[in-house]
Amino acid sequence: xxxxxxxxxxxxxxxxxxxxxxxxxxxSHVVNDKQGVRIGEDARRRVHEAxxxxxxxxxxxxxxLSRGTSRFIGLVSDAIATTPFAGQIIxxxxxxxxxxxxxxxxxxxxxxxxxxxEAIAMMLEHQVQGVLYSSWYHHEVTxxxxxxxxxxxxxxxxxxxxxxPTVVPDEEQGGRVATEELLxxxxxxxxxxxxxxPSPAQTGRLAGYRAALEAAGVDFDPELVFPTAPDQQGGYAxxxxxxxxxxxxxxxxxxxVAMGLYDGLREHGIRIPDDIAVMxxxxxxxxxxxxxxxxxxxxxxxxxxxxxxxxxxxxxEPAKDTHQYLVRCPPVVRQST
Numbered sequence: 001x002x003x004x005x006x007x008x009x010x011x012x013x014x015x016x017x018x019x020x021x022x023x024x025x026x027x028s029h030v031v032n033d034k035q036g037v038r039i040g041e042d043a044r045r046r047v048h049e050a051x052x053x054x055x056x057x058x059x060x061x062x063x064x065l066s067r068g069t070s071r072f073i074g075l076v077s078d079a080i081a082t083t084p085f086a087g088q089i090i091x092x093x094x095x096x097x098x099x100x101x102x103x104x105x106x107x108x109x110x111x112x113x114x115x116x117x118e119a120i121a122m123m124l125e126h127q128v129q130g131v132l133y134s135s136w137y138h139h140e141v142t143x144x145x146x147x148x149x150x151x152x153x154x155x156x157x158x159x160x161x162x163x164x165p166t167v168v169p170d171e172e173q174g175g176r177v178a179t180e181e182l183l184x185x186x187x188x189x190x191x192x193x194x195x196x197x198p199s200p201a202q203t204g205r206l207a208g209y210r211a212a213l214e215a216a217g218v219d220f221d222p223e224l225v226f227p228t229a230p231d232q233q234g235g236y237a238x239x240x241x242x243x244x245x246x247x248x249x250x251x252x253x254x255x256x257v258a259m260g261l262y263d264g265l266r267e268h269g270i271r272i273p274d275d276i277a278v279m280x281x282x283x284x285x286x287x288x289x290x291x292x293x294x295x296x297x298x299x300x301x302x303x304x305x306x307x308x309x310x311x312x313x314x315x316x317e318p319a320k321d322t323h324q325y326l327v328r329c330p331p332v333v334r335q336s337t
């Protein structure tokens with residue numbers, strides 16, 4: 001444990017950073033004499049003064065790790081540990097870290113910025129090899145400043161003005177393979193229930209849908225693309241629209257939309273897949289495997305996202321000029337197509 005200060009409470013790097021007016025990362029670099037990091041002499045002096053004033057002493061673990069010998073990898077997330085299907089990111093990262101002799105330190109902050117800052121500070125104190133910064137769904141994030149001087153990989157998220165490595169699902173490939181499954185079953189009038197929420201999934205899956213149609217020689221019909229709320233109610237409301245459009249198959253933005261669509265079609269006496277084939281996306285097993293008939297879908301590769309991210313952090317993946325690593329989304333074919 002850290003030494004106790006004059007007040008009797010444990011003094012942490014975070015306390016030193018606050019007193020010196022610098023980041024936790026700067027304190028970590030100064031007290032551990034990390035080489036190759038550019039820190040101004042004034043900032044370095046303030047850190048040393050705060051260390052002396054507060055009575056901070058690196059603990060035995062920190063001393064052991066101070067030369068970069070840590071076998072820890074940090075993972076900071078917003079809610080993946082409490083989201084069953086996205087929780088596979090942790091499993092993939094944990095298995096891959098262990099394979100290479102590292103232990104994963106996990107902090108699920110539930111989107112609380114103060115908790116996030118504390119988690120990152122703790123990981124820096126433990127001199128982690130690097131940090132995986134992850135989200136439970138693919139969207140843009142703001143990277144915490146404390147990670148600027150630490151090896152960091154973004155997982156299932158991205159920051160548009162950052163050059164940090166990013167490991168994300170290949171949304172376009174996923175949309176393409178979903179549509180190809182329906183085309184291979186003989187369908188040519190294929191509708192797409194796309195989300196109304198701006199996101200990489202919205203644009204990527206639509207691009208994949210269009211690419212698959214073009215490759216099969218099927219003209220793209222914009223009237224077969226229906227903006228749909230990304231939940232059960234959205235799928236339910238789309239049922240009469242599909243019937244009016246004479247679609248023989250439909251690709252749903254996610255499995256929840258497909259679940260609602262099942263109910264809507266059933267009320268109209270439409271049988272799946274005899275009258276219309278249905279394809280989902282996400283492979284939320286609690287939904288897709290238990291619908292009747294079981295839903296054909298495309299899996300979000302959460303386990304692989306975690307595993308690839310660890311390999312990127314450790315330098316085991318070929319470098320990408322774009323800093324983006326796309327992970328393939330595999331089809332999971334069941335009885336709805």
